[in-house]
Amino acid sequence: MRRTSFARWPCSVARTMDLLGDWWTPLVLREAFYGIRRFDEFRHELGIARTTLSERLHRLVEEGLLEKQAYQHEPVRYEYLLTEKGADFWSVLLAMSKWGDRWLASEEGPPVVLHHTRCGHDTQVNVVCAHCGDPVPVEESRMRMGPGYPPHLAERPEIARRFAEE
Template sequence: MRRTSFARWPCSVARTMDLLGDWWTPLVLREAFYGIRRFDTFQESLGIARNTLTERLRRLVDEGLLEKALYQTEPVRHEYVLTEKGRDFYGVLLAMSAWGDRWLAGEAGPPVTHVHDTCGHEGSAEVACSSCGQPMTAENTRTRMGPGYPPHLAQRPDVRERFAD
């Protein structure tokens, strides 16, 4: 059964989910942020099937989040290194972690904490306005069509209603 592709949807959430595709992909990226670079280490750390890991790593390389770097010639072996695009995904993982810590952590507390090297304190991700620095929440934020919204969809009454001010 083929899954629906969201790659061309006029929504960055849908496009991101299309790239991620499943629950393994963010976990592979998480491991890359933990410093994992080699196939066998990813496989051992995650307990993921080799064929599934091969596919996820290939997709992340194809999408430009990881790049392969040769580290051995006989036999040929590569490491997987985060690119700028891949490193930029860190905020997404931190946001997921903050939500999970709030709603899914047990009584003992979060299983992992994050220390901000700049100030030395433990902290969690918060979504803040890039203009004023104040938190952005569902209560104080609205959504508008951006410049990349497809004009043919922007004219539909149901779409216009969704984005009405």
């Protein structure tokens, strides 16, 4: 069954979900951050079907989040290493983890905590303004059309309303 593609939507959330929109893909990336590199290790850690894992790894390599490197030549076997693009997904996983810790953790607390090795403390990520460093709560922010927004869509009344300043 063919699913709808969001790859060309003028929205980075939609495009990201087009790439990562199933539950296995972020979990494969999570395991890569834990240091898992080989197919059988991913399978063991996730309990994922071979074909599903093979499809996810292929897509992550194709999209440039993982890089495939041979570690054995007869038979050829590969390791999957995070690329710069893949490593940049770390902040997405941390934001998801923070939200899950707040809304889905048990009474005992979060199942995993983030430890900042440089300062030696457990921490959480916070979304802050890259300009002033202040937090960016929804009440104090809004989305605006960026330079890559398609002009033919920007002219539509419902789109103009979405981005209108109040």
